[in-house]
Amino acid sequence: MNSTFKYKTIKDLNDGIVPVDLLCEYMRNPVGLNTVNPRFSWHVLSDERGQYQTAYRIVVASSKEKLEADIGDIWDTGKVESSKCTNIVFEGCPLISRQLCFWKVRIWDRYLNESAFSVCSRFEMGLLQQEDWRAVWIGSPVFGAEAPLFRKTFTIGKKVARARVYISGLGYYELHINGRKVGDRVLDPAWTDYGKRVLYAAYAVEEYLKQGSNVIGIMLGAGWYGKAYRNNVHAVTQLLLQMELEFEDGTAAYILTGPESGWKVHSNGPVTFSSIYDGESYDARLEIDGWDLAEPESYLEEDGKSEWLDPLWMEPPGGRMESQMMEPIKVIKVIKPISLSNPKPGVQVYDLSQNIAGWVKLQVSGPRSTKIILKYAELLYEDGTVNQENLRTAKAMDTYTLKGVGLEVYEPHFTFHGFRYVQVEGFPGEASMDAVTGRFVRSSVEQAGRFHCSHALLNKIQENVVWTEANNLHGVPSDCPQRDERLAWLNDMTVRAEEAVYNFNLAALYTKWQKDIADTQGAVTGAIADTAPFHRYGRRPADPVCSSYLIVPWLMYLHYGDQRILEEHYEGFKKWMSYLGAHSDGYIINYSCIGDWASPRTESESGSLGGGAVSAKTPGKLMSTGFYYYNAVLLTKIARLLGKPEDARFYEELSGFIKKAFNDIFFNSQTCQYATGSQASNVFPLYLGLVPKGNEKAVMDNIVASVMEENNGHLTTGNICTKYIMEVLAEAGRMDIAYLLATQKTYPSWGYMLSRGATTIWERWEYLSVGDECEMASHNHPMYGSISAWFYKMLGGINVDPEGPGFERIVIKPYIPKELEFATASVKTMRGLVSSKWEKSKDLLEIQVVIPFNSRAKVYIPFIFSFTETEIKEGNNTLWKHGKSSYKTEELFIDGHTSDYLIIQTGSGSYCFTVAPICGN
Numbered sequence: 001m002n003s004t005f006k007y008k009t010i011k012d013l014n015d016g017i018v019p020v021d022l023l024c025e026y027m028r029n030p031v032g033l034n035t036v037n038p039r040f041s042w043h044v045l046s047d048e049r050g051q052y053q054t055a056y057r058i059v060v061a062s063s064k065e066k067l068e069a070d071i072g073d074i075w076d077t078g079k080v081e082s083s084k085c086t087n088i089v090f091e092g093c094p095l096i097s098r099q100l101c102f103w104k105v106r107i108w109d110r111y112l113n114e115s116a117f118s119v120c121s122r123f124e125m126g127l128l129q130q131e132d133w134r135a136v137w138i139g140s141p142v143f144g145a146e147a148p149l150f151r152k153t154f155t156i157g158k159k160v161a162r163a164r165v166y167i168s169g170l171g172y173y174e175l176h177i178n179g180r181k182v183g184d185r186v187l188d189p190a191w192t193d194y195g196k197r198v199l200y201a202a203y204a205v206e207e208y209l210k211q212g213s214n215v216i217g218i219m220l221g222a223g224w225y226g227k228a229y230r231n232n233v234h235a236v237t238q239l240l241l242q243m244e245l246e247f248e249d250g251t252a253a254y255i256l257t258g259p260e261s262g263w264k265v266h267s268n269g270p271v272t273f274s275s276i277y278d279g280e281s282y283d284a285r286l287e288i289d290g291w292d293l294a295e296p297e298s299y300l301e302e303d304g305k306s307e308w309l310d311p312l313w314m315e316p317p318g319g320r321m322e323s324q325m326m327e328p329i330k331v332i333k334v335i336k337p338i339s340l341s342n343p344k345p346g347v348q349v350y351d352l353s354q355n356i357a358g359w360v361k362l363q364v365s366g367p368r369s370t371k372i373i374l375k376y377a378e379l380l381y382e383d384g385t386v387n388q389e390n391l392r393t394a395k396a397m398d399t400y401t402l403k404g405v406g407l408e409v410y411e412p413h414f415t416f417h418g419f420r421y422v423q424v425e426g427f428p429g430e431a432s433m434d435a436v437t438g439r440f441v442r443s444s445v446e447q448a449g450r451f452h453c454s455h456a457l458l459n460k461i462q463e464n465v466v467w468t469e470a471n472n473l474h475g476v477p478s479d480c481p482q483r484d485e486r487l488a489w490l491n492d493m494t495v496r497a498e499e500a501v502y503n504f505n506l507a508a509l510y511t512k513w514q515k516d517i518a519d520t521q522g523a524v525t526g527a528i529a530d531t532a533p534f535h536r537y538g539r540r541p542a543d544p545v546c547s548s549y550l551i552v553p554w555l556m557y558l559h560y561g562d563q564r565i566l567e568e569h570y571e572g573f574k575k576w577m578s579y580l581g582a583h584s585d586g587y588i589i590n591y592s593c594i595g596d597w598a599s600p601r602t603e604s605e606s607g608s609l610g611g612g613a614v615s616a617k618t619p620g621k622l623m624s625t626g627f628y629y630y631n632a633v634l635l636t637k638i639a640r641l642l643g644k645p646e647d648a649r650f651y652e653e654l655s656g657f658i659k660k661a662f663n664d665i666f667f668n669s670q671t672c673q674y675a676t677g678s679q680a681s682n683v684f685p686l687y688l689g690l691v692p693k694g695n696e697k698a699v700m701d702n703i704v705a706s707v708m709e710e711n712n713g714h715l716t717t718g719n720i721c722t723k724y725i726m727e728v729l730a731e732a733g734r735m736d737i738a739y740l741l742a743t744q745k746t747y748p749s750w751g752y753m754l755s756r757g758a759t760t761i762w763e764r765w766e767y768l769s770v771g772d773e774c775e776m777a778s779h780n781h782p783m784y785g786s787i788s789a790w791f792y793k794m795l796g797g798i799n800v801d802p803e804g805p806g807f808e809r810i811v812i813k814p815y816i817p818k819e820l821e822f823a824t825a826s827v828k829t830m831r832g833l834v835s836s837k838w839e840k841s842k843d844l845l846e847i848q849v850v851i852p853f854n855s856r857a858k859v860y861i862p863f864i865f866s867f868t869e870t871e872i873k874e875g876n877n878t879l880w881k882h883g884k885s886s887y888k889t890e891e892l893f894i895d896g897h898t899s900d901y902l903i904i905q906t907g908s909g910s911y912c913f914t915v916a917p918i919c920g921n
């Protein structure tokens with residue numbers, strides 16, 4: 001290789017360059033893998049410029065010892081010349097259920113030097129075949145049993161080599177072995193349409209077992225399977241458990257739920273009521289001491305009669321059993337209240353100072369039978385008591401009845417709430433600040449992104465978005481965590497998902513949710529539903545704005561380099577497109593329900609769906625048809641990618657027809673307005689690239705006029721076009737207007753929400769808190785959080801490049817508003833950390849960029865001072881002066897310019913660019 005770089009010794013390289021963060025199906029050391037073709041990923045930490053991978057070798061072995069000896073008896077790729085480091089598909093010996101594998105990887109770098117091997121990682125297969133399940137579902141024989149306790153005693157007389165529990169409990173289970181809760185998952189398994197797919201968890205449980213008598217104890221709760229399931233049909237909670245023991249002498253044993261298997265069930269446990277929406281009631285007087293312990297067992301038969309009955313054998317819920325391959329829901333953080341008030345005698349209100357999802361932990365001592373009520377709310381009335389009006393029918397209330405023994409500690413098991421305030425009623429004596437602590441509960445996905453800038457208001461919006469997004473991740477991306485809804489709406493996700501993948505690592509959660517959507521697809525019509533799992537609200541067919549069905553997997557491809565999700569859902573996409581096509585007249589979709597939803601009240605139709613959330617100004621059919629076009633464009637790309645040229649041609653042609661029909665119907669070439677000329681009507685076609693060539697500026701001018709002249713510097717858009725207006729303004733060179741909207745403080749704006757004390761993002765632009773207006777008044781709703789993607793992409797400048805998905809190629813292109821002094825953004829990608837930071841003063845702009853190992857970037861350096869009289873440097877090297885470019889090395893070279901930007905190509909590493917006006921000579 002003709003390199004300008006000094007050759008480094010293997011030792012130098014080995015010290016720094018080694019694959020880290022080994023992922024298998026996006027998880028670290030997963031137990032219970034679903035697929036026989038798992039995918040491997042890693043990245044390398046290195047700050048060296050222009051470094052990349054030229055080859056890799058993956059070794060997969062059946063034991064740690066073999067792996068250490070470099071014996072890949074399951075798979076050894078040998079040296080593969082490839083720069084691929086994400087989602088490499090396993091092609092070794094066929095994998096079977098339960099198989100435990102060890103793997104490691106080494107790479108070769110740009111100098112063809114070999115790295116050391118990574119540390120050893122593991123993956124373990126789950127139960128791949130339905131026939132692997134020997135256990136049978138069981139349930140309580142007592143009608144209406146709220147949270148039955150199951151118990152099974154067994155004896156271990158030999159040394160255990162390996163012990164696994166595969167478990168599913170509907171709606172939720174809590175697994176104990178020998179008196180200890182197993183693991184730290186809560187609200188498990190995640191919600192699915194149980195008639196289609198049921199998730200199970202796989203646990204390694206050796207450490208919980210002992211020689212002699214052992215007990216498995218399980219409490220079930222209704223969760224989404226209870227009263228809330230399928231429009232109030234009361235499903236009976238049920239349990240499936242398979243424990244597999246392998247002993248050191250090579251023998252094995254199973255502990256299975258099923259008929260006549262020695263399980264006992266008690267139907268009067270301490271949880272006397274549980275509901276996702278309404279909360280939980282816990283009567284500590286009903287606790288059964290030692291229910292999950294082996295000894296003594298005598299109490300089971302007190303007085304010759306026992307409440308521990310034989311369980312019933314239950315019909316399976318119908319869905320395929322599938323391992324839950326995503327981050328489980330956990331208590332993520334403990335939040336101490338900042339204040340405690342006493343608005344009425346016997347009533348205390350705690351303020352966590354942050355709107356969260358989860359519950360509180362209560363610590364109390366007092367007389368037996370004292371009943372404490374905890375009421376959760378996002379809002380307060382003026383008198384300081386909690387206002388639950390915007391929760392609609394959700395009672396959001398936990399109750400705890402004391403047993404009267406010492407300090408009692410309680411937190412709910414099978415419910416969650418969305419709240420900032422908790423009102424405590426009936427507390428014995430004086431409640432202290434320590435009596436209540438907030439528990440922030442969500443899917444334990446990693447936060448991936450950070451954004452910060454010199455404007456406090458924007459930072460606060462970003463903080464609120466991160467909270468709101470996080471508050472709405474509970475195995476599905478829900479719309480809100482507090483009222484009688486909490487559903488994963490596809491229309492919201494159409495615009496929310498991009499913000500979400502910048503802020504969090506959602507690869508596994510979205511893989512699961514995409515299947516939830518597929519599960520809603522009608523076998524006959526191909527129609528998907530508005531919500532997935534399809535439940536309670538929304539309808540099938542979905543509103544055409546539900547393009548998240550295609551957009552989410554496309555984002556999975558762009559952000560995580562995931563092509564498999566596109567392959568797996570491709571046929572489904574086509575069916576949905578055919579459905580839409582069948583409901584179009586001359587390529588105009590002929591139905592709409594939601595459209596550009598929840599715009600400011602002045603723009604929406606009073607009395608319409610959702611408490612008047614349908615736009616009065618932006619035609620629903622314009623939105624529907626726009627998304628029909630968007631889908632066609634995406635499908636063209638996807639078909640091309642998947643090697644289906646005929647399909648690609650078909651969808652490309654289709655997009656052309658839709659474009660023409662769209663403009664014929666909605667575009668007025670005289671006024672350059674679309675439809676009514678509402679902001680959304682003009683923004684959406686601009687965003688989609690539908691505007692006939694040459695008219696873009698005029699359409700943009702109309703948008704600007706609407707913002708500035710008709711609305712005094714405010715937007716009028718709903719949930720969908722609020723994302724798009726910010727992007728088209730920036731891209732069309734009107735960052736000034738976009739920035740004005742982002743920093744606007746008066747209604748309607750994000751700043752207005754903040755001025756009303758918001759710590760999360762609202763569902764509507766209005767502050768709604770009482771009476772009828774509360775029908776749609778969530779204060780914790782991620783859809784308007786889409787602005788956070790704009791922070792990353794436009795202010796921070798971090799963008800994916802479709803030419804190199806998964807951040808193999810990165811575009812750094814900051815749009816720099818006059819008023820902002822600095823902005824910094826970073827994203828932890830599959831290939832490592834990408835960051836971009838700029839800071840400007842009167843006569844200097846500095847841009848620092850970090851590109852991970854094995855990635856390349858196109859960096860756009862803005863000519864903020866002038867095009868010609870500017871000097872652009874990287875470090876000490878001049879790249880551009882007096883309108884002329886110079887400089888070229890292998891890891892950094894100029895790749896052209898526009899009138900606004902100098903375009904630079906870089907390899908990996910850190911770069912510091914400066915832009916300064918040339919003064920004087």
Ligand code: RAM
Pocket residue numbers: 479485489491492537594597610763776783
């Ligand atoms: C409401 C919620 C949800 C949404 C649907 C259409 O129930 O606001 O987020 O977009 O309506």
